[in-house]
Amino acid sequence: MTAKEIRQAFLDFFASKGHIIVPSAPIVVKNDPTLMFTNAGMNQFKDVFLGEAPAKAPRVADTQRCLRVSGKHNDLEEVGIDTYHHTMFEMLGNWSFGDYFKKEAVDWSWELLTEVYKLDKSRLYVTYFEGDEKEGLEKDTETYELWKQYVDEANILPGNKKDNFWEMGETGPCGPCSEIHFDSRPDNERAEVSGATLVNADHDQVIEIWNNVFMQFNRIKDGSLHPLPAKHVDTGMGFERLVRVLQGKSSNYDTDVFQPMIQFIAEKSGKKYNSAAKPGDADWADAVAMRVLADHIRAISFAIADGQLPASNKAGYVIRRILRRAVRYSYQTLNFKEPFFNELVPLLAEQFKGVFDELYSQKDFVQKVILEEEVAFLRTLSAGIRRFNELTSIFASITSVEYPEGTIKDIPTGRKIKGEHAFELSDTYGFPIDLTELMAREQGFAVDMEGFEQALQTQKLRSRAATAVSAGDWVVLRGGDNTEFTGYDEMLTQAEILKYRKVTTQGKEQYQLVLNRTPFYAEGGGQVGDTGNLMSEWYDEKKGNLNFEITDTKKENGLIIHYANLSPYYDMETGEQKEWELPNPMPTRFQAAINMGNRIMTNANHSATHLLHAALKETLGEHVNQKGSLVNPDQLRFDFSHFSKVTDDDIEVLERIVNQKVREAIPLKEERSVRYDDAIASGVTALFGEKYGDYVRVITFDDKFSKELCGGTHVQNTAEIGFFKITGESAVAAGVRRIEAITSYHSQDYIQAQSRQIKALKDLLKNPNDLSKSIESLIEDNNRMKKELEKAVLMKASGLKDQLAKTAEEINGINFIAQRVELPNADAVKTLAYHLKDIVPNLFLVLAADINGKPSITVIIDETLVKEKGLHAGNIVKELAKEVKGGGGGQPFFATAGGSDLSGINNALAKAKSFVS
Ligand code: SER
Numbered sequence: 001m002t003a004k005e006i007r008q009a010f011l012d013f014f015a016s017k018g019h020i021i022v023p024s025a026p027i028v029v030k031n032d033p034t035l036m037f038t039n040a041g042m043n044q045f046k047d048v049f050l051g052e053a054p055a056k057a058p059r060v061a062d063t064q065r066c067l068r069v070s071g072k073h074n075d076l077e078e079v080g081i082d083t084y085h086h087t088m089f090e091m092l093g094n095w096s097f098g099d100y101f102k103k104e105a106v107d108w109s110w111e112l113l114t115e116v117y118k119l120d121k122s123r124l125y126v127t128y129f130e131g132d133e134k135e136g137l138e139k140d141t142e143t144y145e146l147w148k149q150y151v152d153e154a155n156i157l158p159g160n161k162k163d164n165f166w167e168m169g170e171t172g173p174c175g176p177c178s179e180i181h182f183d184s185r186p187d188n189e190r191a192e193v194s195g196a197t198l199v200n201a202d203h204d205q206v207i208e209i210w211n212n213v214f215m216q217f218n219r220i221k222d223g224s225l226h227p228l229p230a231k232h233v234d235t236g237m238g239f240e241r242l243v244r245v246l247q248g249k250s251s252n253y254d255t256d257v258f259q260p261m262i263q264f265i266a267e268k269s270g271k272k273y274n275s276a277a278k279p280g281d282a283d284w285a286d287a288v289a290m291r292v293l294a295d296h297i298r299a300i301s302f303a304i305a306d307g308q309l310p311a312s313n314k315a316g317y318v319i320r321r322i323l324r325r326a327v328r329y330s331y332q333t334l335n336f337k338e339p340f341f342n343e344l345v346p347l348l349a350e351q352f353k354g355v356f357d358e359l360y361s362q363k364d365f366v367q368k369v370i371l372e373e374e375v376a377f378l379r380t381l382s383a384g385i386r387r388f389n390e391l392t393s394i395f396a397s398i399t400s401v402e403y404p405e406g407t408i409k410d411i412p413t414g415r416k417i418k419g420e421h422a423f424e425l426s427d428t429y430g431f432p433i434d435l436t437e438l439m440a441r442e443q444g445f446a447v448d449m450e451g452f453e454q455a456l457q458t459q460k461l462r463s464r465a466a467t468a469v470s471a472g473d474w475v476v477l478r479g480g481d482n483t484e485f486t487g488y489d490e491m492l493t494q495a496e497i498l499k500y501r502k503v504t505t506q507g508k509e510q511y512q513l514v515l516n517r518t519p520f521y522a523e524g525g526g527q528v529g530d531t532g533n534l535m536s537e538w539y540d541e542k543k544g545n546l547n548f549e550i551t552d553t554k555k556e557n558g559l560i561i562h563y564a565n566l567s568p569y570y571d572m573e574t575g576e577q578k579e580w581e582l583p584n585p586m587p588t589r590f591q592a593a594i595n596m597g598n599r600i601m602t603n604a605n606h607s608a609t610h611l612l613h614a615a616l617k618e619t620l621g622e623h624v625n626q627k628g629s630l631v632n633p634d635q636l637r638f639d640f641s642h643f644s645k646v647t648d649d650d651i652e653v654l655e656r657i658v659n660q661k662v663r664e665a666i667p668l669k670e671e672r673s674v675r676y677d678d679a680i681a682s683g684v685t686a687l688f689g690e691k692y693g694d695y696v697r698v699i700t701f702d703d704k705f706s707k708e709l710c711g712g713t714h715v716q717n718t719a720e721i722g723f724f725k726i727t728g729e730s731a732v733a734a735g736v737r738r739i740e741a742i743t744s745y746h747s748q749d750y751i752q753a754q755s756r757q758i759k760a761l762k763d764l765l766k767n768p769n770d771l772s773k774s775i776e777s778l779i780e781d782n783n784r785m786k787k788e789l790e791k792a793v794l795m796k797a798s799g800l801k802d803q804l805a806k807t808a809e810e811i812n813g814i815n816f817i818a819q820r821v822e823l824p825n826a827d828a829v830k831t832l833a834y835h836l837k838d839i840v841p842n843l844f845l846v847l848a849a850d851i852n853g854k855p856s857i858t859v860i861i862d863e864t865l866v867k868e869k870g871l872h873a874g875n876i877v878k879e880l881a882k883e884v885k886g887g888g889g890g891q892p893f894f895a896t897a898g899g900s901d902l903s904g905i906n907n908a909l910a911k912a913k914s915f916v917s
Pocket residue numbers: 039040041042093166211212213234235236237
């Protein structure tokens with residue numbers, strides 16, 4: 001079977017068992033602070049398991065693209081070194097939401113593996129949870145008994161909490177699990193050593209292929225387990241491993257999932273891929289590098305296609321790190337000195353056509369982003385590698401490290417790269433720390449991680465980027481977690497608090513509140529969360545009502561969370577402002593009111609964003625896709641795929657189109673519940689990397705113009721937008737442009753400020769016909785005059801030279817000149833002074849001038865006088881400056897001073913003479 005057939009057989013099998021087949025969720029997670037990337041098929045159903053959202057069907061199945069590169073499940077270090085871990089992999093899964101449980105899960109997995117895929121039963125091993133006393137969890141004998149019907153007892157193995165109790169993250173749904181392993185060793189090896197001893201022992205030929213989890217608990221922050229409202233099944237089969245087993249290969253990379261990519265890399269690098277290479281073999285490094293490239297391109301491409309661009313922090317940095325890791329292998333091991341990695345994208349896109357079309361339809365964009373990243377990293381990579389080699393070569397010849405401190409600079413103790421050096425590699429050369437670690441490991445070095453962290457922290461503190469949030473557990477006031485969002489229809493409502501908790505962000509305490517109903521829009525789809533106020537129905541005789549100021553509203557795992565500050569109250573007796581203690585019992589009934597002014601402006605900006613999006617597609621082309629958006633009360637910011645700068649002409653066209661739609665006063669058409677398939681068929685604009693439900697909300701302004709899937713809030717009529725004005729156009733990343741714009745009274749203010757400025761300019765220029773022309777000629781005139789003036793000044797200075805030379809008075813063998821000169825700047829005075837020095841021997845010169853209303857004094861003394869008579873221009877000018885109420889100084893030969901009193905110039909000149917006589 002080909003990989004495609006194997007995938008299809010899985011889906012068909014579970015469809016035949018009453019499962020609905022659902023699409024994969026995006027690989028990038030948006031609404032869950034506990035998770036950056038989808039790391040298991042069950043992520044998209046987390047809310048269902050927790051009982052916070054209804055299941056769309058009791059049984060579903062799919063293939064989910066997953067990424068295990070951070071957090072609890074991280075396989076990055078294994079990738080390429082071994083043959084069965086990946087960054088991005090597909091997880092085939094079947095789910096029961098409170099429907100079937102252990103029996104069917106066991107029965108069907110066995111049926112599929114042995115009857116459909118026809119795997120050799122004797123090579124299959126299964127595990128069950130042995131229990132855990134500390135957690136108070138019992139041994140899963142039920143699963144053991146179920147397996148006994150099919151599997152030889154010798155092939156049923158108990159497993160501990162690490163292997164047989166599956167958890168999504170530090171918190172969240174979890175439960176005992178039962179794994180299925182496959183032993184693909186040759187018969188003679190199997191006869192010698194039983195596969196049972198190799199299960200979960202990191203053996204590359206005895207590998208886990210499927211995990212069946214029986215979801216029963218929720219782990220909360222304090223570490224305790226709480227039973228879930230219902231029991232569920234969550235299974236995950238590693239697609240690439242399954243393909244390998246079915247295709248009889250000993251490495252995932254030898255299957256048709258990876259071979260096309262590996263062969264392409266081999267051909268382009270002029271090297272051979274040797275699947276059997278072992279550490280120490282000459283072609284081992286090449287084999288690892290090829291596997292890494294073939295693997296990493298998948299993680300990076302899908303992350304970008306699902307909306308996560310490489311960046312310098314958070315999820316974007318994880319992607320950049322993986323990318324740089326791949327580029328380093330490509331450059332250093334496979335010898336690609338020019339960008340190459342990006343060339344794998346078209347191949348990959350082709351492979352996933354019809355499976356995950358997100359990639360195919362954006363392949364040019366994805367390739368371009370990767371290319372730019374490669375180009376950027378290649379700029380510092382070779383210098384970084386040189387620096388790295390420098391750091392390690394100091395030790396290469398050193399066998400003992402008993403060198404006295406300081407003889408060779410920067411020797412870390414042992415074969416360890418100092419933290420500050422690892423930081424230098426990261427900060428200056430862009431080496432992610434795990435890349436430095438990897439390169440170090442290759443040469444038998446360790447990295448002082450503590451030192452690195454310290455260096456990093458110091459920098460972080462400096463840039464004050466640390467944002468620590470810690471949250472306490474929820475206090476439940478009323479059961480249930482379902483918030484009815486009423487904000488499409490009203491701005492104020494009566495609500496009850498379902499639960500609340502205290503959180504600390506950067507040392508500041510806040511509350512998070514969940515209500516039964518709310519008009520507060522939670523940040524999403526680029527639109528910021530609403531702000532506003534909650535006022536309790538309950539009130540205290542002395543303190544009044546309890547008020548929460550809502551500073552933000554966000555969605556977390558499907559819950560609408562209000563970020564609240566407890567407002568102070570005014571003490572009736574003293575009039576002082578005082579802090580509340582939360583009353584006990586906590587009042588539950590509140591009036592919830594959003595900040596209307598902000599919302600109205602946000603609506604205008606959001607609707608304008610839709611119009612702009614449509615106008616962009618119309619003006620620049622259909623390749624324009626939304627890559628990011630921010631809509632707040634002040635402005636809108638729209639990022640989209642496009643390869644060149646948007647010209648000024650196009651900006652005007654965009655403004656014209658959008659404003660035309662504003663003038664047409666198009667009423668909002670809001671359809672709250674359209675079947676997703678119908679919406680797509682009607683040509684609606686949907687976003688890549690966005691997870692939509694079966695029913696979607698469609699926002700239309702003019703059926704023929706703008707039709708988008710959107711959960712945000714909008715104007716009732718485009719006329720409310722008032723006037724749309726683009727204020728900025730720029731590049732955000734490779735192939736991504738950004739437009740910033742404003743609407744309504746903000747654009748009015750903006751235009752008024754602009755025209756006020758233009759009017760002021762026109763007034764200054766006496767109302768010229770063409771403003772820019774007359775400013776241009778003004779600048780030209782100015783430049784010309786500057787040059788002429790410079791010339792004139794120089795001429796004047798040299799004319800003065802002869803005149804002044806004649807005034808020289810000989811005193812004690814010194815030619816003394818002290819004069820006031822009319823020159824416009826200090827440079828001219830200095831030039832004149834030096835000219836005089838050239839023609840008058842034994843000169844003692846003092847020049848005073850009025851420079852822009854301020855007195856200036858310059859003293860030059862011939863070197864021979866300095867030497868023979870001990871005269872010092874710097875000291876003398878200081879004395880003279882006193883006469884003009886100023887100060888100065890300089891060298892023995894030349895010094896200058898400035899002052900504030902022009903009337904003192906004559907005294908200063910007179911005083912000068914005293915130094916000579
Ligand atoms: N959630 C389990 C896993 O990821 C089974 O799907 O292994």
